[in-house]
Amino acid sequence: xxxxxxxxxxxxxxxxxxxxxxxxxxxxxxxxxxxxxxxxxxxxxxxxxxxxxxxxxxxxxxxxxxxxxxxxxxxxxxxxxxxxxxxxxxxxxxxxxxxxxxxxxxxxxxxxxxxxxxxxxxxxxxxxxxxxxxxxxxxxxxxxxxxxxxxxxxxxxxxxxxxxxxxxxxxxxxxxxxxxxxxxxxxxxxxxxxxxxxxxxxxxxxxxxxxxxxxxxxxxxxxxxxxxxxxxxxxxxxxxxxxxxxxxxxxxxxxxxxxxxxxxxxxxxxxxxxxxxxxxxxxxxxxxxxxxxxxxxxxxxxxxxxxxxxxxxxxxxxxxxxxxxxxxxxxxxxxxxxxxxxxxxxxxxxxxxxxxxxxxxxxxxxxxxxxxxxxxxxxxxxxxxxxxxxxxxxxxxxxxxxxxxxxxxxxxxxxxxxxxxxxxxxxxxxxxxxxxxxxxxxxxxxxxxxxxxxxxxxxxxxxxxxxxxxxxxxxxxxxxxxxxxxxxxxxxxxxxxxxxxxxxxxxxxxxxxxxxxxxxxxxxxxxxxxxxxxxxxxxxxxxxxxxxxxxxxxxxxxxxxxxxxxxxxxxxxxxxxxxxxxxxxxxxxxxxxxxxxxxxxxxxxxxxxxxxxxxxxxxxxxxxxxxxxxxxxxxxxxxxxxxxxxxxxxxxxxxxxxxxxxxxxxxxxxxxxxxxxxxxxxxxxxxxxxxxxxxxxxxxxxxxxxxxxxxxxxxxxxxxxxxxxxxxxxxxxxxxxxxxxxxxxxxxxxxxxxxxxxxxxxxxxxxxxxxxxxxxxxxxxxxxxxxxxxxxxxxxxxxxxxxxxxxxxxxx
RNA sequence: GCCGAAGUGGCGGAAUUGGCAGACGCGACGGUCUCAAACACCGUUGGGCGUUAAGCCCGUGCCGGUUCGAGUCCGGCCUUCGGCACCA
Numbered sequence: 001x002x003x004x005x006x007x008x009x010x011x012x013x014x015x016x017x018x019x020x021x022x023x024x025x026x027x028x029x030x031x032x033x034x035x036x037x038x039x040x041x042x043x044x045x046x047x048x049x050x051x052x053x054x055x056x057x058x059x060x061x062x063x064x065x066x067x068x069x070x071x072x073x074x075x076x077x078x079x080x081x082x083x084x085x086x087x088x089x090x091x092x093x094x095x096x097x098x099x100x101x102x103x104x105x106x107x108x109x110x111x112x113x114x115x116x117x118x119x120x121x122x123x124x125x126x127x128x129x130x131x132x133x134x135x136x137x138x139x140x141x142x143x144x145x146x147x148x149x150x151x152x153x154x155x156x157x158x159x160x161x162x163x164x165x166x167x168x169x170x171x172x173x174x175x176x177x178x179x180x181x182x183x184x185x186x187x188x189x190x191x192x193x194x195x196x197x198x199x200x201x202x203x204x205x206x207x208x209x210x211x212x213x214x215x216x217x218x219x220x221x222x223x224x225x226x227x228x229x230x231x232x233x234x235x236x237x238x239x240x241x242x243x244x245x246x247x248x249x250x251x252x253x254x255x256x257x258x259x260x261x262x263x264x265x266x267x268x269x270x271x272x273x274x275x276x277x278x279x280x281x282x283x284x285x286x287x288x289x290x291x292x293x294x295x296x297x298x299x300x301x302x303x304x305x306x307x308x309x310x311x312x313x314x315x316x317x318x319x320x321x322x323x324x325x326x327x328x329x330x331x332x333x334x335x336x337x338x339x340x341x342x343x344x345x346x347x348x349x350x351x352x353x354x355x356x357x358x359x360x361x362x363x364x365x366x367x368x369x370x371x372x373x374x375x376x377x378x379x380x381x382x383x384x385x386x387x388x389x390x391x392x393x394x395x396x397x398x399x400x401x402x403x404x405x406x407x408x409x410x411x412x413x414x415x416x417x418x419x420x421x422x423x424x425x426x427x428x429x430x431x432x433x434x435x436x437x438x439x440x441x442x443x444x445x446x447x448x449x450x451x452x453x454x455x456x457x458x459x460x461x462x463x464x465x466x467x468x469x470x471x472x473x474x475x476x477x478x479x480x481x482x483x484x485x486x487x488x489x490x491x492x493x494x495x496x497x498x499x500x501x502x503x504x505x506x507x508x509x510x511x512x513x514x515x516x517x518x519x520x521x522x523x524x525x526x527x528x529x530x531x532x533x534x535x536x537x538x539x540x541x542x543x544x545x546x547x548x549x550x551x552x553x554x555x556x557x558x559x560x561x562x563x564x565x566x567x568x569x570x571x572x573x574x575x576x577x578x579x580x581x582x583x584x585x586x587x588x589x590x591x592x593x594x595x596x597x598x599x600x601x602x603x604x605x606x607x608x609x610x611x612x613x614x615x616x617x618x619x620x621x622x623x624x625x626x627x628x629x630x631x632x633x634x635x636x637x638x639x640x641x642x643x644x645x646x647x648x649x650x651x652x653x654x655x656x657x658x659x660x661x662x663x664x665x666x667x668x669x670x671x672x673x674x675x676x677x678x679x680x681x682x683x684x685x686x687x688x689x690x691x692x693x694x695x696x697x698x699x700x701x702x703x704x705x706x707x708x709x710x711x712x713x714x715x716x717x718x719x720x721x722x723x724x725x726x727x728x729x730x731x732x733x734x735x736x737x738x739x740x741x742x743x744x745x746x747x748x749x750x751x752x753x754x755x756x757x758x759x760x761x762x763x764x765x766x767x768x769x770x771x772x773x774x775x776x777x778x779x780x781x782x783x784x785x786x787x788x789x790x791x792x793x794x795x796x797x798x799x800x801x802x803x804x805x806x807x808x809x810x811x812x
Numbered sequence: 813g814c815c816g817a818a819g820u821g822g823c824g825g826a827a828u829u830g831g832c833a834g835a836c837g838c839g840a841c842g843g844u845c846u847c848a849a850a851c852a853c854c855g856u857u858g859g860g861c862g863u864u865a866a867g868c869c870c871g872u873g874c875c876g877g878u879u880c881g882a883g884u885c886c887g888g889c890c891u892u893c894g895g896c897a898c899c900a
Contacts, residue, residue: 212816213895217895217896220897225899225900249900327900346900418899627836630853633852677825684835803831807831810880
């Protein structure tokens, strides 16, 4: 059999056979423990790029590893197929989004198969299939029933480029996450999911093995703040309800010298005096023209206008002016603040610019609080200028003031979150239709479950007008009200595509179920996901939404457990050889198809895994490929050639020990997604085998065991060559269904150990001692060493440190 | 500005709890095979000193500290990358 290693001669053959034999089919009726390994399903952009390989090849290796460890592995694949690029292609090139998407899927499916990953293709899902999105609609109805989906008017993020509203999570630095257009604020009536109902629970990552980084990002995004809501009566006729503000520093309430409302605050119109009306209206109008980017800049001067009205401090009755300013955001807290310039940097800047009072209400060891302050300070000693609270130490101040506020009816302790409800309406075509009907008599009426799916109509004009293209399809829009039968109209907005991906992991467990999204039995068997792999860019979008979905589903009794994914691992971002993101315009694109053609799938995936830690990403330089190709060639020749004659017992023991060490290390590395070091260990074992053969051989049984172990350990990483070599050695098909080798500690035990001898911390000699040598024995040998004596110069050791089996340090 | 991660040969990167720095690979150099090239295989490869050799010194971003011993721990800086950023 010693023909040359030729990936093209073996890889397609095995891929076809695996597919035909259903080697990677996950069975519901299997007694082995289940293992659900999930890699984020791709968007069908049209071509599989290196980033896809970088995400999926290691995920595949990890899934194969678990399968060999005896798990019943579910490793599914599908396509996240709704979204703007399809629609943009329709607008720009006149192609049908459906055709564009399905064409891309077909191509990418072929490319994914050519990768040789062990996906269970029988469970493939496509989120734009009516079979799938009818269940997305079903979820919407369930959330609606539960009060978690609602329609409301709000200041929404509007992307002028995409001509649709966006969720807060899809706005980065005031720019649209997709098109980079500056986002505008528009008051619109939209559909929301009440994710804020789960804000507190979403902060808890207990029992989850998720990267610290993602946990921090989600916690920051949710942004929990503890404080109080305080009520300030407004001194103006016709406004009876007090002005409510949220503050994290209720203990500074005596220092409140002015109030600030967001310009969009609903009270603004009602409290503005005639004399100030013109200025206030001009300011409100000006604010609406400022982009979010500008408005959020902390560099910007703090502008604002006095409303002419005063509020009364509920603690001391002080009359304090009410201003409006755009540094206060209508979307956070109550949209209004009490400003305490002495102890808040922003309020201080505003007071300085507009000549407002500054009253310190805490003393400070380094600051003269009787002189005009030069800056706000937040850490104080004890309360001052605060009536009955004077002298209260800072540590007791907040509870004392809150207790008083609650007793007097001036406010209550409160927690506020930065997280906003998830805006899910989109004014675009290529998405899941929202299954709702608007009836003049009955209001908003859900489409009955039996009428799902609400099919997305075909043959539509796509030019974005700021309204969903669906509004123009009269025959689709006009329906009978399911409740009263009167003429009614369908909801024409579509769902945010993040809704498709919020529950797809649940559909994979029962992808063809026509009755329900999945059966309770398959849910219990497979869910939650054991290991989820994918990019970190989804930290506060998909990864937050899917947790919310799961918790809502749990509360509806649909799933069990608190979290959808037990363990999460984020791979890094793969860059071009020049260290920049791969892009056609830069000309630094490494095309997987080219690599595949040049070196085969095994080599390309191993090379991607070998370049460094998986979570680090970094530049991909194909110049390292020869190393992988050489290794695969050496692996081939080691496995292909017959065992050498002869057999030195010591050499056999050594090879066995090397093999066992490889089992131990590769197992640990794969468990921790350290593919780079796993491959290094496999290269070492390959070299050890080649050495053993050259230097006179080992006994046949040892040789065979080592070679076969090497093939088994290689199988998850380079599945094709492993299968080929396995077969050529006459072993039963398939190597991917064999048991993972077990590590046997006893076989690595060495009879002797090498001890490093240091004098004053510097290595001066090495000794070979019997394993388990005592300190006394080691010390005796070390002191007898000429090289050691040369450094101790006859002095008596002051101290000797012995690390058994490793090191002896003599201090003189 | 705040939070987090990282900084190791010419390059990608290794290094349990502090215990032989540079595993594995690329590249480079030398060699085997070959008419030659490709392929393949073998050897050397952190820097400096040492004619050879034995050996010695320096070396993990910078400065200092703890320790018998520091890439690893502590304090203070510098740089890079990621995230957040008027959130009251």
